[in-house]
Amino acid sequence: MRLPAFWLCAIAVGAAFIVLTRVLVANEYFYFAGYVVLQYIVLSEAWNILGGYTGYTNFGTGAFFAMGAYSSVVLHKLPAALHGAFGWTVLPVPLPLMILVGGIVSGIVGLGTGYLSLRLRGIFFAIATLALAIVVQTLITNWDFVGGSRGIYIIRPALAPISGTYIQYLFSLMTVLAVGTVGIARSIEGSRLGLGFASIRDDELAAEASGVPTLRLKLIATTLSGALMGMAGAPLPYYVTYLDPTSSFNLAYAVNAVAMPVIGGMTSWVGPVIGAILLGTIQQVATVTISSALNLLIVGLLLIFFVIIAPNGLIGLVQSWRRLKET
Amino acid sequence: MAAATGEALLEVKGLGKRFGGFVALEGIDLTIAKGERLGLIGPNGSGKSTLVNCLCGTLHNETGSVTFEGKPLNGLIAHERTHLGLARSFQLPKPFHSMSLVDNLRIPLLYTVNARPHHHLTDAAMAARCAELLKDVGLADKARRRPRDLTQVEMRKLELARAVATEPTLLFADEAMAGLSHSEIEEILAVLLRLNQQGITIVLIEHIMSAVMSFSTRLVVLVAGHKIADGPPQESIRNPEVEKAYLGE
Numbered sequence: 001m002r003l004p005a006f007w008l009c010a011i012a013v014g015a016a017f018i019v020l021t022r023v024l025v026a027n028e029y030f031y032f033a034g035y036v037v038l039q040y041i042v043l044s045e046a047w048n049i050l051g052g053y054t055g056y057t058n059f060g061t062g063a064f065f066a067m068g069a070y071s072s073v074v075l076h077k078l079p080a081a082l083h084g085a086f087g088w089t090v091l092p093v094p095l096p097l098m099i100l101v102g103g104i105v106s107g108i109v110g111l112g113t114g115y116l117s118l119r120l121r122g123i124f125f126a127i128a129t130l131a132l133a134i135v136v137q138t139l140i141t142n143w144d145f146v147g148g149s150r151g152i153y154i155i156r157p158a159l160a161p162i163s164g165t166y167i168q169y170l171f172s173l174m175t176v177l178a179v180g181t182v183g184i185a186r187s188i189e190g191s192r193l194g195l196g197f198a199s200i201r202d203d204e205l206a207a208e209a210s211g212v213p214t215l216r217l218k219l220i221a222t223t224l225s226g227a228l229m230g231m232a233g234a235p236l237p238y239y240v241t242y243l244d245p246t247s248s249f250n251l252a253y254a255v256n257a258v259a260m261p262v263i264g265g266m267t268s269w270v271g272p273v274i275g276a277i278l279l280g281t282i283q284q285v286a287t288v289t290i291s292s293a294l295n296l297l298i299v300g301l302l303l304i305f306f307v308i309i310a311p312n313g314l315i316g317l318v319q320s321w322r323r324l325k326e327t
Numbered sequence: 328m329a330a331a332t333g334e335a336l337l338e339v340k341g342l343g344k345r346f347g348g349f350v351a352l353e354g355i356d357l358t359i360a361k362g363e364r365l366g367l368i369g370p371n372g373s374g375k376s377t378l379v380n381c382l383c384g385t386l387h388n389e390t391g392s393v394t395f396e397g398k399p400l401n402g403l404i405a406h407e408r409t410h411l412g413l414a415r416s417f418q419l420p421k422p423f424h425s426m427s428l429v430d431n432l433r434i435p436l437l438y439t440v441n442a443r444p445h446h447h448l449t450d451a452a453m454a455a456r457c458a459e460l461l462k463d464v465g466l467a468d469k470a471r472r473r474p475r476d477l478t479q480v481e482m483r484k485l486e487l488a489r490a491v492a493t494e495p496t497l498l499f500a501d502e503a504m505a506g507l508s509h510s511e512i513e514e515i516l517a518v519l520l521r522l523n524q525q526g527i528t529i530v531l532i533e534h535i536m537s538a539v540m541s542f543s544t545r546l547v548v549l550v551a552g553h554k555i556a557d558g559p560p561q562e563s564i565r566n567p568e569v570e571k572a573y574l575g576e
Contacts, residue, residue: 192437199423199434206421208405211439211493
């Protein structure tokens with residue numbers, strides 16, 4: 001399918017999904033659970049731009065995600081703080097703008113991280129991103145304005161800006177973000193940029209020798225990936241209504257963002273979507289039926305299973321099966 | 328065969344490279360003329376690949392200067408040198424494994440040829456150029472295959488085709504024939520000679536002496552990071568220092 005047609009289809013599917021769920025589903029829990037699955041589609045697709053397309057494993061998803069969340073906290077508190085300090089009256093910042101700001105903040109941090117660490121490769125880059133998560137968590141834990149280690153309560157607005165409840169509004173926003181992220185990933189995949197990313201993943205020296213400006217491309221990947229993760233995190237304070245460093249930097253975000261593309265398949269935009277829907281749904285079902293404590297165990301077991309049985313994920317499994325059939 | 332014009336294409340003056348305390352290259356002076364077929368030989372560890380890596384920007388030389396078509400190369404990174412017209416093949420083939428052969432060639436077309444001023448290949452022109460390059464190296468029937476489906480000699484040909492796709496003025500073929508049979512060596516030599524006829528200056532770094540001697544119009548010998556001979560092939564290999572390096576005292 002050509003790119004404009006793909007975008008049109010994705011927008012149509014997203015719009016139909018929002019409308020149909022509003023019409024057919026009244027249970028609020030569906031929106032709570034669906035929000036998490038959609039959030040993981042954004043996170044795993046964002047992770048895959050750097051980890052899958054470019055071949056650089058990022059364990060710092062939690063940092064980019066939490067920076068998006070905390071930039072929303074800052075914007076949420078800003079009108080009251082400005083009023084208190086200078087007597088200025090500032091209107092509350094709308095959530096879509098917070099999402100944009102969260103994306104910009106995390107994108108800039110992604111650019112900086114990339115600049116400082118992209119000369120590292122393989123496991124060393126992965127360790128550097130893990131260190132970033134720890135550094136950012138320490139900074140947030142010691143920043144009183146956003147609640148520090150105590151955390152902070154966020155009171156949702158009484159009314160959603162569009163019809164329905166606030167959680168339905170958050171669900172709709174996350175659907176838009178998921179559609180946008182999938183569209184961006186698909187656009188990259190078949191483009192000059194996507195081929196450049198793939199050449200870096202396959203062999204960086206050969207890519208340079210072929211004229212690919214590898215450092216510039218890696219910076220684009222870290223910035224874009226970080227920005228999308230930040231955008232996924234920005235609505236979090238309004239979803240959880242209580243944000244603290246332990247939950248916002250939860251290891252589950254980093255682990256899931258890696259596991260979902262690995263399970264779905266990392267070389268295509270479809271893989272992270274399949275992985276996120278599959279794993280996200282299993283985790284939500286496990287949370288309700290057994291215990292949320294089992295979530296990471298489920299991810300771990302599935303990861304081990306896929307690394308052994310299908311190292312190229314479900315997409316790779318289907319591709320190998322097709323090749324076998326052809327031969 | 329493209330005749331060497333005598334006009335300097337690449338000039339290396341006093342080039343030196345160290346790895347910690349180990350001197351890999353020292354005081355290398357070298358001039359390569361346009362259209363030339365230069366053989367670069369030396370025992371293992373003599374600094375041949377290090378020299379290629381320094382000239383192509385993969386490594387940075389600590390001392391000395393390199394100019395290419397009159398432009399200084401010092402400070403330029405590998406892809407910038409590729410854009411200027413320096414290309415290389417690798418000692419161990421480094422294909423883009425996840426891509427078809429066509430996409431392997433599209434990378435240099437997209438990122439090098441299209442990056443040059445006043446160059447813009449359309450998708451159709453790019454497809455035609457890929458087909459032409461693959462035909463030139465005898466891989467036309469495998470255009471949609473992945474590198475894993477290729478034999479060793481085909482992999483070497485793909486490596487050369489990808490380097491040629493950058494439309495270079497100077498090509499470094501780093502041990503392009505290592506591990507190949509006699510007939511396969513002949514195939515690669517034929518490809519290299521054809522490229523030289525098309526006007527590409529070629530530096531052949533090789534251990535297979537019969538190939539080097541039949542291909543080169545000039546031979547440079549490196550030993551322990553120093554240039555010990557530079558001249559016509561027959562003359563260079565009779566140099567007493569070269570005989571000593573290869574055959575011992």
